[in-house]
Amino acid sequence: MKKLLIKGNKELNGEVHIGGAKNAIVALIPASVLTKGKCVIHNVPDISDVRILLDIMKSLGSEVIYKNETLIIDNKNLHNELIKQEYASKLRASYYFMGSLLGLFNKAEISYPGGCIIGSRPIDIHLDSFKKMNVTIKEVDGHYLMKSKSRLKGTSLFFDFPSVGATINVMIAATLANGVTKIINAAREPEIVNVADFLNSMGAKIKGAGTGEIIIEGVEELHDGEVTVIPDRIEAGTYLIMGALLGRNFKVSGLVSEHLESLLFKFREAGVKYKIKGNSVYISRTRKLNAVNIKTTVYPGFPTDLGQPMSTFLTQCSGESIFEETIYENRLRHIPHLNAMGANINAFEKKAVVIGPSKLVGRKVKATDLRAGASLLVAGMVAEGTTEISNIEHILRGYENIVSKLNKVGADIRLIDED
Ligand code: EPU
Numbered sequence: 001m002k003k004l005l006i007k008g009n010k011e012l013n014g015e016v017h018i019g020g021a022k023n024a025i026v027a028l029i030p031a032s033v034l035t036k037g038k039c040v041i042h043n044v045p046d047i048s049d050v051r052i053l054l055d056i057m058k059s060l061g062s063e064v065i066y067k068n069e070t071l072i073i074d075n076k077n078l079h080n081e082l083i084k085q086e087y088a089s090k091l092r093a094s095y096y097f098m099g100s101l102l103g104l105f106n107k108a109e110i111s112y113p114g115g116c117i118i119g120s121r122p123i124d125i126h127l128d129s130f131k132k133m134n135v136t137i138k139e140v141d142g143h144y145l146m147k148s149k150s151r152l153k154g155t156s157l158f159f160d161f162p163s164v165g166a167t168i169n170v171m172i173a174a175t176l177a178n179g180v181t182k183i184i185n186a187a188r189e190p191e192i193v194n195v196a197d198f199l200n201s202m203g204a205k206i207k208g209a210g211t212g213e214i215i216i217e218g219v220e221e222l223h224d225g226e227v228t229v230i231p232d233r234i235e236a237g238t239y240l241i242m243g244a245l246l247g248r249n250f251k252v253s254g255l256v257s258e259h260l261e262s263l264l265f266k267f268r269e270a271g272v273k274y275k276i277k278g279n280s281v282y283i284s285r286t287r288k289l290n291a292v293n294i295k296t297t298v299y300p301g302f303p304t305d306l307g308q309p310m311s312t313f314l315t316q317c318s319g320e321s322i323f324e325e326t327i328y329e330n331r332l333r334h335i336p337h338l339n340a341m342g343a344n345i346n347a348f349e350k351k352a353v354v355i356g357p358s359k360l361v362g363r364k365v366k367a368t369d370l371r372a373g374a375s376l377l378v379a380g381m382v383a384e385g386t387t388e389i390s391n392i393e394h395i396l397r398g399y400e401n402i403v404s405k406l407n408k409v410g411a412d413i414r415l416i417d418e419d
Helices: 022-034 048-059 092-105 124-132 164-175 190-201 233-246 257-270 304-314 335-340 370-382 393-398 402-408
Strands: 002-007 015-017 038-042 063-067 070-074 107-111 136-140 143-147 156-158 180-184 205-207 213-217 225-228 250-253 273-277 280-284 317-324 344-348 351-356 364-366 386-390 412-417
Touching: 002 370, 015 402, 022 038, 022 048, 022 070, 022 092, 022 164, 022 190, 022 233, 048 063, 048 070, 048 092, 048 393, 092 107, 092 124, 092 143, 092 164, 124 136, 124 164, 164 180, 164 190, 164 213, 190 205, 190 225, 233 250, 233 257, 233 273, 233 280, 233 304, 233 370, 257 273, 257 280, 257 304, 304 317, 304 335, 304 351, 304 370, 335 344, 335 364, 335 370, 364 370, 370 386, 370 393, 402 412
Parallel strands: 015 250, 038 225, 156 180, 364 386
Antiparallel strands: 002 386, 002 412, 038 070, 063 070, 107 143, 136 143, 180 213, 205 213, 250 280, 273 280, 317 351, 344 351
16 A cells, blocks of 8 residues: 655646546447457556456456557457456446447346445446346346347437446447447547547447437447547646646646636636647646636536546635535545645535635545545645645556656655555
8 A cells, every 4th residue: 555745835847748538448448348359549548447457358368468558459369257346346447348248248247346435326327228228137146147148139228317337338238239229318528439439440330429319330240440548638637727726837738628628617717827739738827716616517517527626726716616516426525634734615415615715734634536536636736744645546546657747847746655
């Protein structure tokens, strides 16, 4: 177990380059199971979730080579196996093997998925959709046993909520189904477009990804495929928040600014100074920030995954900001830690009132989940004195080389062993 020691209040100057999106690569790797051929994936971030998914691929017989941000997956020896609890429970995205194993073998056995504890996180939309595609589902000895007598059946589906995971899982399963599948009220996040592009590169027939209606015409088999992972908009947003609080002509490069419109809009409202040049944003510290209200919601709304880092930003704004989380029940567990560092936040279930600006001071705090960890890291960088963050394996699941990236631009962060 490691922890982070951060000496705060250091100016950020220089360039941070954004890696591939966690929430895209964690779907692209399981999606590759649909072909017995070879897949090449570029811009793959070196994060622990990727390593776990590659272990799962190897357990299914895939040969994988991961070097210089490029991943080559060769599935010629792929076979169907139970995805054991020791793998599945380590991350949420293990549930994408449901879609791909069902698609290729008409059968999947998967232990319960894990992921950050930020709410109850049911997967009923995934399971109901598979059932409508002729899959029977049983829960046996701590895992799902999912089977269809023949190829899955294409059908029309309406999602009560535009779930990212269910949209991707159904898109993957429907690619090799018999007939056409339509998803109405599909999620529209950029990661969904990235997965559809990958599947289409392998011969799938998917239209409408990125809109609320996706149509998947089933095909009999797929061939080799190739894709580049889109830049991680949440990683980019986290560094931009740091830049708005500590930057001096700080450059965040390799991002897609259109994917960050909601954050940039809120920055303008708060008075943050930034400039977009191609795939980079230059951003500098603004001394007097205005309070702004943040309500997280589905894309293109303000992303829930940036809500926690943004709540740290709000502690530095003058006046009262209202922060509301609408996707998860439990995404405010970092607030007591921010208050311990000097923030003035009153939290009520999914809503919080942030009164600022507050002078933050270094304390010993704990990352309760991935984005809570990011929020405390931002706070530690702004604070006077030294902040110690424990449970940082959460942060390392989603932010590639975060310590070296930040130290290179002027931060003072050390990764040390727990006592
Ligand atoms: N939901 C249901 N039933 C379902 C599916 C979802 O009720 O069948 C509810 C969930 O309980 C949750 C909400 O819908 O309250 C959002 O779930 P969604 O399926 O959209 O999200 P997810 O696929 O579980 C992915 C990301 C999350 C990110 C969300 C929303 C991955 C592996 N995870 O989760 O990422 O917050 O989309 O954008 O892609 C993170 O990176 O920190 C993270 C938690």
